[in-house]
Every structure is written in C-alpha cells, then in structure tokens.
Amino acid sequence: MYKNVDPNTAFAGSAIAQGAGKLIDIDEWCPTTKERRWLLIAGSRHPPDAVILSQKGEREARSDAQGDGSTFLKRVSNDFVNMERAVGHTLKNKIQNIEMHKREVENHLREFFDFCRANDFKPMLYYTGHGELPTGNWCFTDGVVGIEEILEWMPAGMTPPTIVSDACFSGTWSNFCTQKQIEGFDCLSATKMHQAAFNQGDKGGDLTLYLTGQGDQLPDGRPTSTPLYSRGRQEDFRDPLKYNKVTFIDLVKYYTFNDEQVLLNQCVHSNYMYTVFGSYAKYKRRKKDFWCSASFEEFMKEMKSQKKSGKFIYSVAADQSTGKIYAYAIEGYGNFQVIMPSESPKDLASQDLSITGCFALNSKYYFLLTAGVEEFKGKKQKVLTAKTRTELENEIQTYKSKGMIITSVCFSVENENYLVVMTESDLPQQHKWFTDDGTLFVNWDRELYNNNNYYKIQFFHPIDGHQLCVRVKDSSLQEGPSIAALLYS
Template sequence: MSLKYAGSAIEQNAGKLSNIDEWSPSSKERRWLLIAGCSHPPAKVATSERREREPKGAKTGKYLQGINLDLFNMEKAIGHTLKNKIQNLEITKSEAESHIKKFFSFCKENKFKPMLYYTGHGEMPTGNWCFSDGTIGIEEIFECVQKEGCDYPTICSDSCYSGTWADYCITKGVNGFECLSACKDNQSAFDHQECGGELTLYMTGNEDKLTDGRPTTEPLFSRGEEKDFPTFRKYSKVHYSEFIKYYTHDSKKMLIWQSIHNRHIFTVFDSHEQYNNRKKLFFTSPSYKDLSQKLKQQYKEGFKISSLSCDQTTGKFFVYMVEEYGTFQTIIQSTDPDSLFLDDKSSVTSCTVYNSTYYFVVTAGVAEFDGKDQEIFTRQSKKDVDKEIKKQKSRGLIITSVCYNVDAKECLVVMTESNNTLQEHAWFSEFNKRDDKLNEWENDLVQRNKTVYTIVFEDPSDGQFLCVMTCDNNRNGYQCRAASLYD
C-alpha cells in the first residue's frame, strides 16, 4: 500500500463545526466523545516541548487551563450531541480504551455516527494519544471499530504530530474513517493559555482569536490528498531541532543531507550502516563566530560535522554532527574556491556559503572520502554546471556537495571519486509529491538501480531543484522531507 498524504483542511473547507454536514456528511445523528489526555505521559513517551508537561501529580498550571478551555469550547459548540466527556489528568490507557469501546457500542446500538475528539499531548513521531501509562494509536482505534461493528468515526485530534493520523486514514482509504488533525505529521500543535488549542478554536467558531483567522499550523483532513488540496509554506513551519528530532528519534535514521534558503529546509534522512550506532547532535548558530565557539567543545567530545548549511537570508548556521565522523576536522573559509588547497589526507565533506564566503568542512578519516580524488568547481549557468558534472562523472567522480553563492551568482559543486559511479541527477521546477515528472524519475531509478537520494537542493536564483540519486549499499529506507523554519 503506497503512502498518501492528507490535504489541507482549510483548502477542503473542512474543520468548522458550523458546516460539518458539508465536510463530514452523515445520514445519522452524531454523538461526541471528548477525551483529554493526561498531563504527565511516561518518560519513555517523547512529546513536543511546545506543550508543557506538568509535574507528576500536579493539577494546576498551563496544561490544565488549556485542556479546560478546549473542552469548554467543544461542549458549547456541540451542545446536546455530547455523549460523554473524559477528563482525568492521570487517566490510564486501559481506562481510555474502555470509554472508547463503550462509546462505539452505544453508537452501534442507537444508530449514531461516532465523533471522537482528543486534546492533549501527541507522541513523537506517531501522533498517538498520551495517557499516564502508555499511548493509543490510530491502528488500535481502527481495530476497535471493527470489533464493535459501529459506523467508522470521524476523529478530531488537537495534538502535536496528529497529521500522522490523517495520513493513515487517507492511506487506509476506508469510507467514513476520517481524521481532522491540528497539524502536519512533523509539526507541533499550538495552544494558548488564555484561550486553548488553535484547532479547537477554529472548529468551534472562535477564529477571531487566531492570527489570520486560522491556525498557525496546517490542519489536515483525510478526505482529500495533498496533491489536490496543497498545504502552504507559511503554515507548515517547524523548529529546526524538533524537525530533525522528529525524523531521527528512536530510530536508526540520521540526517544525510540538508540545504536551507529563506527559512526553508530540504533534507534527506536514512539509516547508514557505518553510523547507525554512533551518537548524533544538532543545533543552530546565529553566526560563524558563535559556531566556532560551540565546535571547540563538540570536537573535544569526539563529534564532527557531517552536514553544514547556512541560510544566506538570515546568516544562521545549521549543524549536524556525528560521533567519530573522521579523525580530524576543520572549517576553511575562502572567497576563491580555486585557491583551496587540501593535503592528501583531507577531503571536503560538506560546504556552505554566506556573504560570498565559502565554508568548507575539511575532514580526515572518513571512509567515503579517504584517499579519494576531488574536484571543486563553480559555474553560473545550469547548462555549464551539467556540462562539468558530466565531464567529472566520466572520470569516476560523483556529486557529494553543492551550494549556491547568491552574491556571486554562482553554483559550487564538490565531486568525489567513488568506487560506485552509479549516480543520476536532474533539475525539477518543484520538489513534492504533486510533481508527476519527479515521481516518474525517482521511481524509475529506484526500481532499476536501487538508488537513494543523496542531495535535494533548491537553487535560490530560480527556485529550481537539483535532485541527486546515488547507489549506496550502506543505506536503506530514505525519507526526503521539506519544511519552513521558525529559526
């Protein structure tokens, strides 16, 4: 089953309870079960830092106030169609499951359409609902519906990472089993101490309390696909640290590639046999001076940069480091790449640029680069870039890094000798699942050559994307992800 992505709820005119008959039609009367998650999920359950955990046993504070407001707003909006409200800051998973099961049984017996609402913490990266001793996943709710034999519910989840549930529902493709989520799968949902969660405010007709009259994040609804109801950069923002953590948390995946321009990030995540068991860390620096200070400590602790990018519109550096990535590392600054001199033991393993100054991450002792010939060149047109790439590929080199100098209007490419020269690259007008040409190119390469993404790079001069796929036996299971950054 190929994964599908749920589209923007707002583009589908979905989410407001005032017109629910249009976006979630039902021939039966609706009944609602409102559930509030616990205030303090188990320590093993990762949640966003944006939604405050209360100390275990506490019953006051921001979390409680936000939950109270959400439930109040929902009760007021749905009126007599409320069947039950479950609010217990220490509620267990089994207690929540029991209430859901009873609710489904009630709806079956009385021929009601079940409406299931949740407000609280969402687990990273699943979006699962959090209770004091565990979580409930969308798969478990689906199985419960099948066992009880009631109509499939419409689920409304005002929690972080809830877009995962909307994506699950549209991928599942079961008529009537739908989800309205507060945000995309990699986003944290927003709530406000003085008025509650943003999705709930939007649902209940309180959009006047929201900036732009809509949630700050991008609510999704599983009836339509993203390719037909696109989400927008402005409302798809994430924090860099949470974005990286989301795709690498509790898994063997690491950041393979990142490029950032105008607060928009393009990334490749994958497992890598050589680095799976090594520690990683990631952070941002507002300036190169600040970065240099931070690196002194990280180098002492055995970490080396595997990926460095700078947003030329903000001057901020984005850093991903891996434990024991090489034996020695330094960053060389240069305004003239042609004058860059490297000894036989060092290679350029990453590069970026800011204010016409290139920053070359030079590392020794990295298996993929050690003792390999490199060619570094700049060109101003894509035609000339492609011509030089073709020339170097004939010598057995592949693309390993790329950046664009906005001031000099030139593209810099690093190519490295490789034992496996099976690599393809192409330029596309956009990078997303709606681009049929991109999908066709990608699928063909994966099926024929078992290639994986190594680079996704946006050219700031015209917004086109350089996509590079390479055969790499050390990797398996890549994910390419893009997002707008608050950073």
C-alpha cells in the same frame, strides 16, 4: 515537495483544501445518516518520562514542573469550553483529569462505544493535549493511547468513529486512516505527522478554534500548521508550503527517531528548508545530534562540544538571510574534523583530510574537512566555482568524465557564485536541474527511483528557485523522504 519512499503509500491530504474542519459544515465533510454523539478527552499534564514530546510540549512540561502549569491547563480548559458550546446536545461525556491513567481512558472509550452501538449513533472522538513523537499518540500519566488500540476496543457492529485530534504529530493518525480505508473510520488531525500543534495563547488550540467557528482568532483565519483529513489524499489536496511550518529539531527528530535514517542533505534560505533523509546500514544505531546556531560563533562552540562526545558533523547548511547554521552530527563519522574558511576556495583536500561538506555565509565559504570517512578516504577531490549554471554544468561534466561525482553544493548570495565539490567515485550518479516540480521532474524522479537511484542531494538556488537534484546508485543506501518546510524563526 514531498517524495515518498514507496510511491504507492497513501498520505492524508490537507483538511483545508478538502473543505473539512468546521463543525458548522460537518454534514458535508463527515456525512452520516446517523445522529452523532461526542466524547471529549483531555490528555494528562505530565506524560511518562519515556514519552518524547515536541519542543513546544517539552517547554510546557518544564514550565509545569517548575510549578507554572497554566499554559497547558488554560489551553485544554478553553478547548473543552469551545467544544462543549459547539457540539451542544450531541455531547455524551467529557473526560478531563490532569493525572488521568490509560486504563481510565480505555474504560471510558469502551463504555462510549457500547452506548453508541446500542443506540445506533455515530461516535465522534475529540482529544486535546500532548501528542507523542513520532506516533501522535494521546498522552496520559502512565502511558499513551494509540489509534490501533482504539480500533481494537471497538465492539463488533458499531459504526466506526470519526476522530478529531488537536495534538502534536497527529497527522500520523490521519495517514493511518487513509491507508486502512475502513469505511467511516476517519481522522481530522491538527498537523502533519512531523509538525507540532500550536495554540493562540490561552484562547485554545488552533485546530479547535477553527473547528468551533473562531477562525477570526487565527492569523490567517485558519490553523498555523497543516490540518489533515483522511478522506482525501495528499496528491489531490495540498496546502501552500508556508503552512508546513516546523522547528528544525522536531523535523529531524521525527524522521531520524528510530535511528534507521540520517539527514543526508539540507539546504535553507529565508527560513525555508529542504531536507533529504535516507538510511545507510553503517550509520544505523549510531548516536546522533542536531542543532541550530544563531551565529557562526555559537556553531563553532557547539561543534567543539560534539567532537568531545565523539560526534562529527555529517551535514550542515547556513541560512544566509538569517545567519543561522543548521548541523547534524553522527558518532563515529570519521575520527577528526575541522572547519576551514575561504574567500577564494582552491583544492583543500589533503592526504589525510577530505571535504565532506560546505556552506556559504557572508563573503566566505566554509569547508568541513574530515579524516577517516570511508567513502572519501584516499579519493581525489575538486572544488568548482562558477557564476552561471551553464558554466557550472560544463565543469561538472568535465570532471564526471574523469570519474568524479557531486558530493557537496552551495551558493554564495553575496558573491553570486556557485560552489560544487566533486569526489572520485565508482558509484553511478545522475543529476539534473529543474525549475519546478512539473511533469519532467516527476518522470525523471520516478524512472531513477525505480532503477534504484536514490536521493543524495537536493540543492535549491536561494534567489531564482532552480533546484539541482542528485541521485546515486549505492547498494548501501535506502531512500527516505525529501521534505520541504518553513522553519519557525
């Protein structure tokens, strides 16, 4: 599932679903009446410190800094070998310098563009290397190259280039091309905008192997992530959810990068995660942190460390199939916080502490009890438990009639029991259960969005897949994307 803040915003569709990405079929997915010429570009091994990379990229950079640069260098070198062999006589030039500067790249691109214009060739640009978070920009020793700059460097009268980017977060470039709609200016990217690009050891990048006809080297005969191609739109060309594969850190880092958005809600089971992002004015520019703990003990240790730095957990979820706990903390979210375990939950709120979150793990429920949070302070709360949705819904309606709204939801797999926390509030709230993302869901979703009811909670039942969607009308909240993804275990 992916809901956009603006329904009119265009996102690029899956390249695989479009039949795009293999050079042997390039005349079908990238048609042109002109001869093609390729420029192959490799990124630098060490981007500037200010450039943020994916977790994978950071690991490679640390490895290089310790003197073992083999991971990055072997991948890039093999990508070049594979591409040179595949494009053959249409190769114009290749640029590989592990300490290359941005100005050199610009000079090579301008020279290549002038050559293609003078000879009436279709320019084809290929890049392999690090991609910057969140832009997907190409990384060099002293800076990055963005897709907007490539547009600026194109001379008048030149046929626009098709770009192939085997880099992390490169889906941002495909989305850019989809939205710009410049005839012939397209991008085939290795990933969605929030994904890292992966490789098969020293054999090369997934996208490059697929591009050059070596799909047999890939686990499913295709890239592990979701390559995008800008000619088709997301609503028409989708990949199965299992290919929207990310790390928790990359996913949250991408959508909260500019400090405008926070992770409002998360739900996870068997490594499938569902997240809701949004923007609250009062939490903009606050320091934030997020982490995954392999056990409850690790989680408590990290939570203690975060509290010392003034950050308290805003949203939390536990994967009951793996035991992992995923947490997101914000500076100044309350002034005191504890975790309270309970096997038989009752009303846990006190005059000073409010239930601001909950999760289930093994036979217990765990409650986040927080003091000093404005939207909870002094508000009555009620903890509801139920075995069935019908029973739960009846309870919810009873307390909604008393002026309460849903503020937390979880389900215990071991106890086969729902738990909902309701809090006194004057905010209008709408909620509904769905079994899929069909017409009923889309119509309900669109109508409430158009009436300024924004997502606060999306809960997915870990066994039967039913989803509880909760929207609230809150003038301080602006909706962000809701993302479903498969986490790397």
